[in-house]
Amino acid sequence: MSARFAVTYRVRSDAASIAARAEAIAVEQSVEMPVAAIESEAVLRDIVGRVEDIADRGEGVFAVRIALATATIGDDAGQFLNMVFGNTSLHADVELEACEIPQNLAARLGGPRIGIPGLRARLGVQGRAFTGSALKPQGLDPEALAALAGRLADGGLDFIKDDHGLADQAYSPFAARVPACAAAIAAAAKRTGHPTRYIPSITGNLDQMRAQLRLVRDLGLDCAMVVPLLAGVANVQAIRAEFPDIALFAHPSFGGAARVAPELLLGQLMPLLGADAVIFPNHGGRFGYTPATCRRLADAARSAPVPALPVPAGGMTLARTPELLDFYGPDTMLLVGGNLLMARARIAEEAAAFARAVAQHPYAQDHDGH
Amino acid sequence: MSARFAVTYRVRSDAASIAARAEAIAVEQSVEMPVAAIESEAVLRDIVGRVEDIADRGEGVFAVRIALATATIGDDAGQFLNMVFGNTSLHADVELEACEIPQNLAARLGGPRIGIPGLRARLGVQGRAFTGSALKPQGLDPEALAALAGRLADGGLDFIKDDHGLADQAYSPFAARVPACAAAIAAAAKRTGHPTRYIPSITGNLDQMRAQLRLVRDLGLDCAMVVPLLAGVANVQAIRAEFPDIALFAHPSFGGAARVAPELLLGQLMPLLGADAVIFPNHGGRFGYTPATCRRLADAARSAPVPALPVPAGGMTLARTPELLDFYGPDTMLLVGGNLLMARARIAEEAAAFARAVAQHPYAQDHDGH
Numbered sequence: 001m002s003a004r005f006a007v008t009y010r011v012r013s014d015a016a017s018i019a020a021r022a023e024a025i026a027v028e029q030s031v032e033m034p035v036a037a038i039e040s041e042a043v044l045r046d047i048v049g050r051v052e053d054i055a056d057r058g059e060g061v062f063a064v065r066i067a068l069a070t071a072t073i074g075d076d077a078g079q080f081l082n083m084v085f086g087n088t089s090l091h092a093d094v095e096l097e098a099c100e101i102p103q104n105l106a107a108r109l110g111g112p113r114i115g116i117p118g119l120r121a122r123l124g125v126q127g128r129a130f131t132g133s134a135l136k137p138q139g140l141d142p143e144a145l146a147a148l149a150g151r152l153a154d155g156g157l158d159f160i161k162d163d164h165g166l167a168d169q170a171y172s173p174f175a176a177r178v179p180a181c182a183a184a185i186a187a188a189a190k191r192t193g194h195p196t197r198y199i200p201s202i203t204g205n206l207d208q209m210r211a212q213l214r215l216v217r218d219l220g221l222d223c224a225m226v227v228p229l230l231a232g233v234a235n236v237q238a239i240r241a242e243f244p245d246i247a248l249f250a251h252p253s254f255g256g257a258a259r260v261a262p263e264l265l266l267g268q269l270m271p272l273l274g275a276d277a278v279i280f281p282n283h284g285g286r287f288g289y290t291p292a293t294c295r296r297l298a299d300a301a302r303s304a305p306v307p308a309l310p311v312p313a314g315g316m317t318l319a320r321t322p323e324l325l326d327f328y329g330p331d332t333m334l335l336v337g338g339n340l341l342m343a344r345a346r347i348a349e350e351a352a353a354f355a356r357a358v359a360q361h362p363y364a365q366d367h368d369g370h
Numbered sequence: 371m372s373a374r375f376a377v378t379y380r381v382r383s384d385a386a387s388i389a390a391r392a393e394a395i396a397v398e399q400s401v402e403m404p405v406a407a408i409e410s411e412a413v414l415r416d417i418v419g420r421v422e423d424i425a426d427r428g429e430g431v432f433a434v435r436i437a438l439a440t441a442t443i444g445d446d447a448g449q450f451l452n453m454v455f456g457n458t459s460l461h462a463d464v465e466l467e468a469c470e471i472p473q474n475l476a477a478r479l480g481g482p483r484i485g486i487p488g489l490r491a492r493l494g495v496q497g498r499a500f501t502g503s504a505l506k507p508q509g510l511d512p513e514a515l516a517a518l519a520g521r522l523a524d525g526g527l528d529f530i531k532d533d534h535g536l537a538d539q540a541y542s543p544f545a546a547r548v549p550a551c552a553a554a555i556a557a558a559a560k561r562t563g564h565p566t567r568y569i570p571s572i573t574g575n576l577d578q579m580r581a582q583l584r585l586v587r588d589l590g591l592d593c594a595m596v597v598p599l600l601a602g603v604a605n606v607q608a609i610r611a612e613f614p615d616i617a618l619f620a621h622p623s624f625g626g627a628a629r630v631a632p633e634l635l636l637g638q639l640m641p642l643l644g645a646d647a648v649i650f651p652n653h654g655g656r657f658g659y660t661p662a663t664c665r666r667l668a669d670a671a672r673s674a675p676v677p678a679l680p681v682p683a684g685g686m687t688l689a690r691t692p693e694l695l696d697f698y699g700p701d702t703m704l705l706v707g708g709n710l711l712m713a714r715a716r717i718a719e720e721a722a723a724f725a726r727a728v729a730q731h732p733y734a735q736d737h738d739g740h
Contacts, residue, residue, distance in 0.1 A: 028656065031507030032533055033708035038507055040514065047509030072508060072539060076574050078600040079537045086534065086597075086623035087684075090632075090657055137401030137408055138442060139417030144410065163402055164456065167449045169442060204446050205604040206576035227456075230448040232602025234575040253456035256629040262460075286398065287460055314457075338403035 002046035004067040005105060007084050008098040010261075011062045022051045022064040025094065028087050030068060047072065063097065075108035077233035077273045089259060096260045101272065106305070110237050110274040114247040115306035116331050118276065122222065122247075123158055123195055129325050130333035131358045132159035132199075132311065133340050133351065135181065138166050145172065146180035148347070152340065153188030153196040155351020159333060160185060161225055161279075162201035164251045174200070174212055182219045194355075199223040199249055206235045213243050225249040225279070229256075233273050240274030249311065250275035262293055267300030270308070277309035279335065282324070285315030291327070298328055311335050318350065321357040330363045372416035374437040375475060377454050378468040380631075381432045392421045392434040395464065398457050400438060417442065433467065445478035447603035447643045459629060466630045471642060476675070480607050480644040484617040485676035486701050489646065492592065492617075493528055493565055499695050500703035501728045502529035502569075502681065503710050503721065505551065508536050515542065516550035518717070522710065523558030523566040525721020529703060530555055531595055531649075532571035534621045544570070544582055552589045564725075569593040569619055576605045583613050595619040595649070599626075603643050610644030619681065620645035632663055637670030640678070647679035649705065652694070655685030661697070668698055681705050688720065691727040700733045 007029070013021050026049030027035060038044055046069055053065040073080050085096040101109075120126055133152045135145050145166075152160050160181075168174040178200045185198045200216055202209045202224050209231065216224055224246050228236045230253060240248060250270035257265050262280065270278045278301045281287030283294045298310035312328060313335035324334055336354060343350035377399070383391050396419030397405060408414055416439055423435040443450050455466040471479075490496055503522045505515050515536075522530050530551075538544040548570045555568045570586055572579045572594050579601065586594055594616050598606045600623060610618060620640035627635050632650065640648045648671045651657030653664045668680035682698065683705035694704055706724060713720035 024656070030535070031509065032535060033506045034712055037708060037711040037714060039714065040507075040510060043507050043509035047507065069509075071541060072535065072537075074537065074539050076537060076578075078575075078597070079573055081600055082534065082537070082573075082597065082623050085626075086600075087651075087657075089624050089626040090622060090628075090651055092628040092658055136403045137410075137413050137417060139401065139413035139439075140410060164452065165400070165402060165442065167442075167444065167446060167452070169444050171441060203449055203452075203604075205448075205602070205608040207608065208446075208604070227448070227452065229599075230451055230456075230602060230604075232575070232600060232605055234573075234578070234600075235602055235605065238575040238577065252460060253452050254459050256455075256459040256626045258460075258462040259626040259629060281457075281460055286394070287457075288462055338407060341407040342404055344407060344409065 003070040003102065005070055005102050006052060006100040007066050007068055009064045009066065009088065010095040010097045011064050012060055012093045013062055014060065015056070018054055018062045022054050025064060025088055026051050026066045029066065029083060030072065032087065070102070070105055073105065077109050077237050080109060081233060085260060096264060098261065098264055099268065106272060109272050110240050112271050112274060112276045112304050112306040112308045113240065113244055114276040115304065116302065116309045117306065119247060119309055123197065125158060127330055128361065128363065129328065129330050129358050130158040130309065131355050132161060132333050132335040133157055134161050134163050134335065134337035135166065136163035136337060136341065138163060138169065139171060142172055142177040142180040145177055146184040149181040149198065150184035150188045151347040152351050153185045154192060154348035156192045156194045156355040157196055157351050159197050159199055159223070161199035161249065164201055164225065164227060164253050166201050167203040175215065178215060179219055182221055197223050199225050201225045206238060209235065209239055210242065213239060213246060216246065217243065223247045223249065225251055227251045227253045228270060228273065229254045236273050247276040248274055249277040249279060251279050252281065262289060263296040263300050267297035271301050271304035275308055277311050277333065279311040279313050281314040282312035282316055287314050298332065302331055307331065309333055313337065318354050321354065322361060325358065325361045325363065334358060373440040373472065375440055375472050376422060376470040377436050377438055379434045379436065379458065380465040380467045381434050382430055382463045383432055384430065385426065388424055388432045392424050395434060395458055396421050396436045399436065399453060400442065402457065440472065440475055443475065447479050447607050450479060451603060455630060466634060468631065468634055469638065476642060479642050480610050482641050482644060482646045482674050482676040482678045483610065483614055484646040485674065486672065486679050487676065489617060489679055493567065495528060497700055498731065498733065499698065499700050499728050500528040500679065501725050502531060502703050502705040503527055504531050504533050504705065504707035505536065506533035506707060506711065508533060508539065509541060512542055512547040512550040515547055516554040519551040519568065520554035520558045521717040522721050523555045524562060524718035526562045526564045526725040527566055527721050529567050529569055529593070531569035531619065534571055534595065534597060534623050536571050537573040545585065548585060549589055552591055567593050569595050571595045576608060579605065579609055580612065583609060583616060586616065587613065593617045593619065595621055597621045597623045598640060598643065599624045606643050617646040618644055619647040619649060621649050622651065632659060633666040633670050637667035641671050641674035645678055647681050647703065649681040649683050651684040652682035652686055657684050668702065672701055677701065679703055683707065688724050691724065692731060695728065695731045695733065704728060
């Protein structure tokens with residue numbers, strides 16, 4: 001018997017059609033041809049997707065559980081997405097809800113190397129949440145971004161990341177912008193005594209990402225952000241293998257997560273391919289995720305073999321710090337971007353207040369077990 | 371004044387909220403921070419997205435037209451998607467409907483090199499539609515796939531493509547499978563006198579795709595299929611630049627096109643980054659696209675500077691050949707996969723009947739202008 005793993009789809013259907021619809025999905029995500037035309041017994045036995053369960057969720061929605069063959073995937077994360085939601089992503093009646101990834105498949109795909117324990121060790125931060133902010137707006141030149149980075153770092157934050165809009169634009173080329181921001185943050189870290197980390201955003205094709213990561217490494221930096229759904233997930237696997245000391249932060253851009261359950265796409269799959277930290281839209285911010293979705297997403301990230309760091313973001317405010325720390329506990333990074341920038345001349349002071357609020361928060365006992 | 375291009379989003383909203391929602395999208399897809407905190411006059415003038423029009427489409431849907439700065443993109447297709455639908459893809463109330471790409475941006479991103487005219491010249495096919503079929507199911511070994519390829523090519527089809535599920539699996543490694551299928555198709559082409567082309571599927575990270583493409587080129591093949599939304603669009607740009615003689619067929623897998631208008635994502639954007647041919651789900655097949663969507667998608671592909679070939683597929687049947695040729699005209703390829711395979715022992719005869727039907731179809735005069 002060949003190895004299989006289970007994938008659950010959320011399907012809108014009427015009760016009379018769901019059995020046939022489930023079979024059609026099982027075929028679409030495996031052999032993609034009429035089963036009647038398959039002559040090979042081995043393919044019929046080992047490769048064709050198998051409907052394992054259909055559960056009526058009510059209101060015309062069914063959860064369809066399908067067992068797919070692990071052999072169709074190998075160790076390629078792109079092929080993994082192709083097999084679990086390739087053609088089916090084009091069907092408007094289906095959403096991808098869950099994947100049960102067996103340990104041997106997860107190990108082949110990658111997984112975080114550094115994760116929460118590595119980030120805690122590097123920064124000497126224990127028993128509290130991490131703090132972060134973002135460099136924006138795009139359109140500023142390297143000097144202006146570096147000045148902003150220095151002011152944020154003077155507040156003693158743990159991480160300062162590039163906005164995901166910062167790429168290799170003419171007004172702020174990567175090769176000028178990243179050394180300038182790194183130097184400003186290093187100078188601030190010397191002043192504060194806190195080892196604030198800079199997270200540059202890595203873009204372009206695999207060669208361009210590699211060249212950018214070599215510069216990152218040569219600057220003595222040990223973090224980088226990547227957008228897996230634009231970079232191509234197999235390329236994220238490649239840079240994970242080639243730059244083992246760089247902690248990878250996954251950005252959700254182009255995630256179109258309304259078609260794939262966010263806790264799966266971001267919480268489970270980003271760590272699966274090597275993200276050490278996963279940035280996601282927080283509840284109550286600019287995005288519509290519910291608290292329950294955010295909780296499941298964070299729990300999924302922290303369930304990776306090396307726990308990955310959940311990084312709620314997207315319209316966060318300083319005022320919500322206590323509430324969010326109660327919600328996420330210490331194994332998280334709070335990423336406050338625009339709200340800190342609103343302080344303008346008082347950015348360093350506001351950043352320091354943010355850092356203090358996170359350091360002094362009374363974390364509940366039951367969170368310490370993470 | 372800096373260069374801008376217009377993007378149209380379809381937004382579900384009530385009339386009282388749409389103006390603010392439109393502004394929020396313009397900010398999200400440009401500076402992603404409170405505009406009030408931006409000090410730079412140049413950023414406010416040249417970078418912040420600008421709402422140009424809001425049209426009430428009725429039933430709580432609005433078309434929001436936003437002008438984005440071309441300078442934010444450079445020549446990176448990944449950054450292009452990041453800027454037009456990066457974070458906004460995570461908002462369930464918004465779909466990306468249209469992009470108006472200025473000529474200079476389109477030229478920087480790439481575009482088809484070979485397209486319809488190049489494919490017509492290579493195959494000596496004029497005045498009729500192209501024919502194609504697919505090698506499946508995955509799970510067969512290289513010998514079985516090659517035998518199938520030979521039988522399909524004996525029918526005199528124009529193109530035989532890998533199923534997009536064929537990757538570099540242990541049961542059928544790329545390096546064994548592709549030479550075997552290429553040899554079988556070449557032998558059949560010698561028998562039939564028709565220069566049937568093989569289209570292998572290229573997968574993995576950029577290095578792996580390059581290695582596969584070198585083998586493709588060394589085998590004397592001149593076509594390849596790629597899944598841009600899994601490969602990473604910037605990597606497609608890279609292989610377009612490095613393999614100028616390979617005609618690139620874009621596969622829609624993982625397109626999640628319900629959140630991006632299919633005519634935009636597949637019809638317009640795939641050619642924009644270099645696809646010479648665009649495979650898409652045909653109306654009336656296994657996918658839910660309407661005839662109007664398919665028409666617009668095909669028209670968009672054929673509107674590229676070098677026209678790209680629209681390839682309707684997905685549950686096509688031989689019986690629909692006349693109807694579909696009337697619908698798409700001669701500048702198309704009909705891709706019939708599973709329905710041909712149903713013929714089992716009579717595959718070559720059925721493929722020949724398909725080829726004849728396409729060759730003998732009376733194409734309407736008004737289609738000949740393409």
